[in-house]
Amino acid sequence: MAILVLMRHGQSVWNLENKFTGWVDVELSDKGKEEAKKAGDQLKGLHFDYAYSSALKRAQETLQIALDEAEINNIPTKFDRALNERMYGDLQGLNKAETAKKFGDEQVHIWRRSYDVAPPNGESLKDTADRVIPYFESEIVPKIKDGKNIIIAAHGNSLRALVMFLEKMSPEEIIKFEIATGVPRLYELDSNLHVLKVKNL
Known part of the structure; x- marks a missing residue:
């Protein structure tokens, strides 16, 4: 059995500011840093063999704040833009209400x-999945099948x-599914990637 934790970045x-962010490399707010610390508190007592993050600093x-808070040190970490947020194209930087x-x-x-x-010049959730899933299958799945524990820090849409x-959600199910900022979602998986248990920490 392996553990996989998916963690959306903090605010x-x-x-x-209620803006479409996408691939723009913005930082955490003060609240976001607090959310990351709280996430780390929820991770205490867990062991991870590998950590992954998108190429975006939020x-x-x-990930770093949470691991520090959980006193989890010196685990191999990879950053890859395959895990980046959905690219919002022409909407990036625009206020959602405007x-x-x-x-x-x-x-x-x-x-x-x-x-x-x-959106214009951007990605759909399907487009996002078309880059996230192949990376997950090639880079991370073999480690899970080998019983390794993994944590991934990424974004609302790449994690969805x-x-x-x-x-095994349908498109209709996933578009209604929300992932809160800074709340780790823990999976227990067998070697065939079947979900034995899932819960938000």
Whole structure:
């Protein structure tokens, strides 16, 4: 049996300002740093063999703060943009409320919550899954099958792609599924990647 923990980064400064962030490399807010510390408190007593994060500093900072708080040291860590947040294209940097006024609530809702409709010059959740899942299967799955414990710090949409894969959710189910900032989600998995137990810490 292996443990896999998925952890969305703490609140970022653009989460706080209600902006579409995507691949823009913004930092954690003060609240986000506190969320990361609280996550670390929930991780105390767990053992990890490997850690992964996206290439964006809000995920990397969350991972480091949480591991420090949990007193988990010196584990091999990889950063890869395959785990980055969904690329929001022309919406990046725009305030969500202003964007809804400009394009209409219904259109923005479709861009944000549909599975396979991308915003202009951006990625849909399906596009995000198409880069997250192959990386997960090639880089991380062999370690899980070998009984290694893994923690991944990433983003709302890249983690939803993994939740969909692990929990065998449909597109309709995953678009309704929310991942809170700074709340670790723990899976116990067998060597065939079957979920034995899942819970938020």
